[in-house]
Amino acid sequence: MTEAHVTYPVLEHIRKRSYLKSRDEYTAMYKKSIDEPDEFWREQANRLDWFHPFQKVSDCDLANASIRWYEGGKLNVAHNCLDRHLSERGDQTAIIWEADEAKDGRHISYRELHAEVCKTANVLKSMGVKRGDRVCIYLPMIPELAYTMLACARIGAIHSIVFAGFSAESIRDRILDCEAKMVITANEGVRGGKRIALKSIVDKAVEGLEVVESVLVCRRTDTDVPMKSGRDFSFEEACSKQRPTCPAEWMDAEDPLFILYTSGSTGRPKGLLHTTGGYLTYASLTHKYVFDVHPGDVYCCAADIGWVTGHTYIIYGPLANGATTIMFESVPTYPDPGRYWDIVERHKVNIFYTAPTAIRAIAREGDQWVKKYDRSSLRILGTVGEPINPEAWEWYYDVVGEQKCAIVDTWWQTETGGIMITPLPGVNELKPGAATLPFFGVHPCLVDEEGKKIEATEAKGYLCMQAAWPGLARTVYGDHERFKQTYFSQYPGLYFTGDGCNRDKDGDYWITGRVDDVINVSGHRLGTAEIESSINAHPWVAESAVVGYPHEIKGTGILGFVILNANIGDQAKEEIVQAVREQVATDIGKFARPDLILVCPGLPKTRSGKIMRRILRKISVGEYGNLGNVTTLADPSVVDQIIGVHKEMVKK
Ligand code: WT7
Numbered sequence: 205m206t207e208a209h210v211t212y213p214v215l216e217h218i219r220k221r222s223y224l225k226s227r228d229e230y231t232a233m234y235k236k237s238i239d240e241p242d243e244f245w246r247e248q249a250n251r252l253d254w255f256h257p258f259q260k261v262s263d264c265d266l267a268n269a270s271i272r273w274y275e276g277g278k279l280n281v282a283h284n285c286l287d288r289h290l291s292e293r294g295d296q297t298a299i300i301w302e303a304d305e306a307k308d309g310r311h312i313s314y315r316e317l318h319a320e321v322c323k324t325a326n327v328l329k330s331m332g333v334k335r336g337d338r339v340c341i342y343l344p345m346i347p348e349l350a351y352t353m354l355a356c357a358r359i360g361a362i363h364s365i366v367f368a369g370f371s372a373e374s375i376r377d378r379i380l381d382c383e384a385k386m387v388i389t390a391n392e393g394v395r396g397g398k399r400i401a402l403k404s405i406v407d408k409a410v411e412g413l414e415v416v417e418s419v420l421v422c423r424r425t426d427t428d429v430p431m432k433s434g435r436d437f438s439f440e441e442a443c444s445k446q447r448p449t450c451p452a453e454w455m456d457a458e459d460p461l462f463i464l465y466t467s468g469s470t471g472r473p474k475g476l477l478h479t480t481g482g483y484l485t486y487a488s489l490t491h492k493y494v495f496d497v498h499p500g501d502v503y504c505c506a507a508d509i510g511w512v513t514g515h516t517y518i519i520y521g522p523l524a525n526g527a528t529t530i531m532f533e534s535v536p537t538y539p540d541p542g543r544y545w546d547i548v549e550r551h552k553v554n555i556f557y558t559a560p561t562a563i564r565a566i567a568r569e570g571d572q573w574v575k576k577y578d579r580s581s582l583r584i585l586g587t588v589g590e591p592i593n594p595e596a597w598e599w600y601y602d603v604v605g606e607q608k609c610a611i612v613d614t615w616w617q618t619e620t621g622g623i624m625i626t627p628l629p630g631v632n633e634l635k636p637g638a639a640t641l642p643f644f645g646v647h648p649c650l651v652d653e654e655g656k657k658i659e660a661t662e663a664k665g666y667l668c669m670q671a672a673w674p675g676l677a678r679t680v681y682g683d684h685e686r687f688k689q690t691y692f693s694q695y696p697g698l699y700f701t702g703d704g705c706n707r708d709k710d711g712d713y714w715i716t717g718r719v720d721d722v723i724n725v726s727g728h729r730l731g732t733a734e735i736e737s738s739i740n741a742h743p744w745v746a747e748s749a750v751v752g753y754p755h756e757i758k759g760t761g762i763l764g765f766v767i768l769n770a771n772i773g774d775q776a777k778e779e780i781v782q783a784v785r786e787q788v789a790t791d792i793g794k795f796a797r798p799d800l801i802l803v804c805p806g807l808p809k810t811r812s813g814k815i816m817r818r819i820l821r822k823i824s825v826g827e828y829g830n831l832g833n834v835t836t837l838a839d840p841s842v843v844d845q846i847i848g849v850h851k852e853m854v855k856k
Pocket of ligand 1: 512513587588591592613614615616617619639701702703716
């Protein structure tokens with residue numbers, strides 16, 4: 205940490221256009237946001253249209269996990285994302301839909317989007333969806349995903365979007381947890397030239413579930429799928445009967461907007477609940493300043509709306525700001541690894557936002573895929589989801605941006621609603637691998653093992669927040685105690701992020717990654733406990749322990765140590781490994797499939813039966829000689845046996 209880092213000064217042509225012109229300007233605004241938060245956030249709320257003004261800016265008590273913003277205020281998110289833009293930019297493109305095959309894509313203006321959202325809202329109402337009801341959306345990246353989420357917002361229903369890579373089992377759990385009365389899906393999804401049978405996955409997910417009254421099916425391909433009469437309805441048919449206008453509900457600032465499930469170190473995924481006024485204010489403000497979005501800019505976030513990045517930075521932030529946002533249905537390597545830059549050239553993209561895992565995956569395909577396309581429109585390059593290794597950062601900066609773009613390495617979480625720690629264009633010099641500075645209103649601190657706040661600038665510790673901000677999630681749906689336990693109990697008075705972090709002598713933050721049993725695989729967040737419980741469900745398996753290990757493309761790969769049942773006979777090793785991997789793909793989703801399975805004779809356990817993952821993590825990176833104290837193990841000899849098996853696997 206004391207070593208000198210390469211730094212890149214602010215580029216003058218970036219500063220010429222940026223909203224903020226200097227570090228001093230940032231510092232003054234930041235200081236105000238921390239010293240007088242209510243004043244600051246009162247002003248920022250003016251970014252939105254309020255039907256009725258709020259009475260109180262904030263009422264937050266982190267120690268009690270009680271967070272309330274803009275109470276008494278009435279507004280509607282869809283109105284803010286659509287209606288209020290119509291007079292000025294009705295004909296401007298709101299969404300550029302970049303389809304799997306580029307030729308199938310289209311532009312959707314604010315006026316069209318408004319009409320489609322209203323029709324969809326009328327469909328939902330006609331099918332009995334009311335304010336406060338939960339709607340589960342399981343859709344690929346098609347315009348209907350935007351229509352349905354905004355339609356929910358318009359009528360005050362709460363959407364719970366489930367990434368279309370999740371298994372039937374995972375959808376079912378999420379539907380049950382939030383008691384969704386409607387599920388919205390598509391006949392099929394199309395991704396990288398392949399078709400995904402979404403409707404049949406939903407059929408499995410909702411089978412026998414009484415809470416689900418209806419399934420609305422969008423048509424993405426010409427394949428006909430079985431429709432269960434009385435339950436399943438065609439989205440297009442339903443829309444054709446509806447009018448393109450629908451009044452927007454007056455929602456309270458603290459009314460729920462959406463639930464989004466995310467993994468933690470223990471138990472089932474948690475449904476984080478975000479509300480209306482604070483979330484949208486935060487989404488809109490961060491989108492404007494972090495990406496330095498100006499009128500006329502074309503903005504592309506290549507994430508999937510199934511994750512929080514897509515919620516906040518494909519839909520809500522950009523549309524609240526009246527921007528033009530791209531929805532990308534395909535993958536970065538289809539039809540070839542030049543796809544991103546093909547998009548940039550065709551749509552003259554100014555701001556591009558993706559994940560380190562995607563950057564690494566296309567970087568290794570060679571620079572020629574980038575250089576083939578004109579990228580002169582690019583100004584800002586963003587990254588999110590996991591720590592970016594300096595090599596990937598440099599490649600993004602040098603090759604993609606030709607040293608002419610500002611990079612924003614944005615750290616945040618599903619729980620935080622929006623970006624928290626990030627460079628700002630025009631403000632600070634860049635350091636490859638550093639998320640650098642807190643956004644306005646964000647008050648981070650580092651705490652040590654004992655939970656003591658570290659005052660020194662140069663420090664290493666657990667990243668916490670000492671003040672609430674409007675984008676912070678309000679609760680875990682249906683389980684406020686769990687919300688409090690998970691985030692506010694380790695360090696009373698602080699929000700605990702679960703991340704480790706270094707702060708350098710300049711006060712810049714470097715996120716080092718999770719310190720709990722959460723792993724970040726290709727930017728997807730997974731709990732090791734979830735994967736273990738899936739592996740353990742396999743009839744051949746007695747027990748397992750999962751750890752993450754460094755993976756060249758994914759950032760973190762998944763390694764499962766597995767103990768087999770005594771009575772399984774002579775199954776071939778290879779067959780066992782494949783069966784266990786498939787079990788996880790089926791239970792959770794393909795993106796959670798373990799990279800490596802190591803069949804071992806035992807697991808390192810303490811005398812009280814706790815698996816010491818620390819030892820397994822060391823073994824997974826080949827640090828056999830550096831395992832620390834193993835004398836507390838019930839049977840220290842298993843360690844050498846596991847090392848033996850691991851060595852053998854590495855040899856192969
Ligand atoms: C975890 C949150 C919110 C965006 C998508 C992920 C890691 C996220 C960065 C970054 C280092 C990062 C953290 C965090 N993370 N962005 N720029 N640098 N780490 O959301 O699924 O809720 O995961 O992703 O470990 O805790 P998520």
